[in-house]
Amino acid sequence: MGIFDRDLWTEVFGTLTKNLVRTFLTTLGVIFAIIILVLLLGSTNGMSNGFNKVFAGTATNSMFLWTQTTSMPYKGFERGRRVQFTLEDADLIQKQVKEIDLIAPRIQLGNFEGTVTVNRLGKTSGSSVYGDYPSIDNVSKKRMVEGRFLNQNDMDEAKKVCVIGLDTYKLLFDKGENAIGKTININGIYFSVVGVFKRNGNINFDGENTVHLPFSTFQKAFNTGNRIGWMSILIEPGKKVSVAEKKIKDILKRKYDIHPEDPRAFGSFDFSQIFTGINAVTLGLKGFSIFIGALTLLAGIIAVSNILLITVKERTNEIGVRRALGATPGVIRRQIILESIVLTLFAGLIGLIISVGVLHIFDILWGDGDGFPFSNPSVSIPQLIFSFSLMILLSTLIGMIPANRAVKIKPIEALREE
């Protein structure tokens, strides 16, 4: 008589289907518990997916570095001085700070956040124009609509090519027009378009009204020498951005004779902090969901156990008869525990079906909303396995209470009861 014995299950289902209304009501608690658990987990996953979508293509372990004005006098220099980053600075820190994976220096035409007029066949756009290293794509991935991004060949040969954002494309080209190979005019110099990109998820610091030139081309075309505007720095996976950030700033402060304590000379933005924060939030929400879900489940299963206790009381006579006919305490105990497990799993399955349906509705309602990071709310297979294991475990443990009560019934007393 193994666990897969057909008769055992016939016995279990026989008793459970005897009173269908009560069986269903008994399971309501567990059904709701599973709905709550799955909805909470699913929504948390949805938020997590939503954030991932927002940051898709952005290297999480990265930082920006730019110069500001000094706030402290040092070595004869007055405060209020502003240093200019050059390519040598990038080389210097790349060499000295081993945490750095790669540096993508960038220079912008005009002022920071300023725009330049770009012309094409009488159409104009006010766009940001950048000189970029192709490696910038590793820090902030561009989603190409047409063509390609800048490559090393463009850099080496200082080709007069550019990649433009979708907004720039819309301003300069007719709808449906093929931009690849066409030229645009920036400050009297012509560049041919090799690619059009669009925003990648929700985070894109550059926007889409931008023109990206190879850095070397930019240098020559606009005579900027070795100057750079700011650097995107990718830190090796597993290394702390904040540690690298301190090292980089210390090196640069020494080089430019800036007071070591000056907090304002360089500006920087540590991406990993945002990610750590968000990960902590979603992780916390997940833990909270599991905690609430498990407790609700416990309450639901205790309700099941309670009903089974009542059933045992009602079935006193039946259990007595079974005992008189030769049912051992083990057989009785196993049957009651199985009833507890079956009820719980059955309820869990119903709850799961309902909650997956509800999650699907959530997805339709808010899944692709731009306002709130929420995407593809669903529960993972490991989470499902966890939930069902938890149900089996709890229902077994708690099923012991009515099971032991049933075993304690003396057949002689049970038979006397009418």
Added chain:
Amino acid sequence: MIEIKNLHKSYKMGSNSLHVLKGIDFSVKEGELVAIMGSSGSGKSTLLNILGMLDEADSGTYNLDNVPIKNLNETKAANYRNKFLGFVFQSFNLINYKSALENVALPLYYQKVNRKKRLQKSLDYLEQVGLKEWANHLPNELSGGQKQRVAIARAMAAEPKVLLADEPTGALDSKTSYEVMDLIQQINDKGNTILIVTHEPDIAQMCKRIVHLRDGVIEKDEMVEQVRASQYV
């Protein structure tokens, strides 16, 4: 088949102790049909419960088919009951959500007989008690007499050494009682050992031997001329 020596049993009722069985010596041979008679409080049900291993004696020995019955834990008692004994109760005690066939098959289920064999055997026994056509009916669709016949079929299905019947006709009218007794006599005719607790003299007269209990001792143990129940049916 059954050997009982100097059996004592008392129940604690608060501070008092009620001495119910005061030294019973009693034996039953294979194939006997014995009626245990006595007024209420005479200890006849207690005796039957001890014989049925539903209760344990305080002292004395009990051998069933040369197996000493003592120091039983619940599991052992269940196995012995399943192997040695068939029970018939006054209130039938059928499981009400199981069909007649499933009720009969229940002891075989606990004997771990496989399903096909079990149902076949149960159907045979139902046929023997004349209820083959009712096999798939629930107990509440059966009359009292039919219920008791199902209960007898259930008791016999496990092929016990001894059939113990506690007031088997107590809830039945006299015509149905005789039908049930006719069945019990037929079963006894095949060589089965049967003990019946009853307080009805006419039922007792249909057995082969009557044991009179009074105040926890055997007052009289007599062989009787068996009255066949079939003449009343």
